Amino acid sequence: GAGVSQTPSNKVTEKGKYVELRCDPISGHTALYWYRQSLGQGPEFLIYFQGTGAADDSGLPNDRFFAVRPEGSVSTLKIQRTERGDSAVYLCASSLWGTGANVLTFGAGSRLTVL
Amino acid sequence: TQLLEQSPQFLSIQEGENLTVYCNSSSVFSSLQWYRQEPGEGPVLLVTVVTGGEVKKLKRLTFQFGDARKDSSLHITAAQPGDTGLYLCAGLRRNNNDMRFGAGTRLTVKP
Numbered sequence: 001g002a003g004v005s006q007t008p009s010n011k012v013t014e015k016g017k018y019v020e021l022r023c024d025p026i027s028g029h030t031a032l033y034w035y036r037q038s039l040g041q042g043p044e045f046l047i048y049f050q051g052t053g054a055a056d057d058s059g060l061p062n063d064r065f066f067a068v069r070p071e072g073s074v075s076t077l078k079i080q081r082t083e084r085g086d087s088a089v090y091l092c093a094s095s096l097w098g099t100g101a102n103v104l105t106f107g108a109g110s111r112l113t114v115l
Numbered sequence: 116t117q118l119l120e121q122s123p124q125f126l127s128i129q130e131g132e133n134l135t136v137y138c139n140s141s142s143v144f145s146s147l148q149w150y151r152q153e154p155g156e157g158p159v160l161l162v163t164v165v166t167g168g169e170v171k172k173l174k175r176l177t178f179q180f181g182d183a184r185k186d187s188s189l190h191i192t193a194a195q196p197g198d199t200g201l202y203l204c205a206g207l208r209r210n211n212n213d214m215r216f217g218a219g220t221r222l223t224v225k226p
Contacts, residue, residue, distance in 0.1 A: 042216040106157025
């Protein structure tokens with residue numbers, strides 16, 4: 001597509017529920033990033049994919065968080081047993097591998113609210 | 116602990132004033148980027164600096180990368196209300212391909 005698409009744009013769930021957030025990157029972009037942004041803060045790195053594999057998942061806060069990118073395009077961020085502290089905007093970005101300066105294009109984000 | 120420290124965290128100025136925001140780290144970066152983010156949207160790239168000591172100008176915005184590639188600054192001349200937003204710096208570390216962001220500087224320019 002023309003840009004990075006994230007769905008849903010808003011998700012309200014109850015504590016303890018399971019949530020999936022989807023990211024559809026720019027066609028042809030091999031690198032995909034997930035960030036989490038709390039109100040008034042900068043994006044916090046979660047995980048980055050190069051193709052189908054997670055090149056760096058050191059930002060995932062705990063084992064309730066998991067992300068996949070099975071075909072090297074669309075990615076899903078999965079959060080199990082959600083907690084109120086998981087409430088944030090989850091941003092996805094993609095970039096074209098090998099550009100050196102690694103320019104990221106961001107989606108508008110998925111706002112997650114855990115009640 | 117943030118890998119990239121941005122200062123000031125908040126800045127409120129009058130239209131026409133000049134301002135500088137800073138991005139500092141103890142790490143060396145192969146490149147550093149500045150983004151601007153509007154409410155409800157993702158960050159949008161303003162500039163990428165790659166070479167130590169590099170200076171780039173984008174209309175009223177001047178970006179500088181430190182000689183040691185650990186820090187950067189953004190200077191805005193004659194700020195306008197349209198410059199209001201969250202300014203984020205992000206660094207690409209050597210031997211890594213992940214981008215790490217600072218906490219941002221929230222700029223408000225009053226007419």
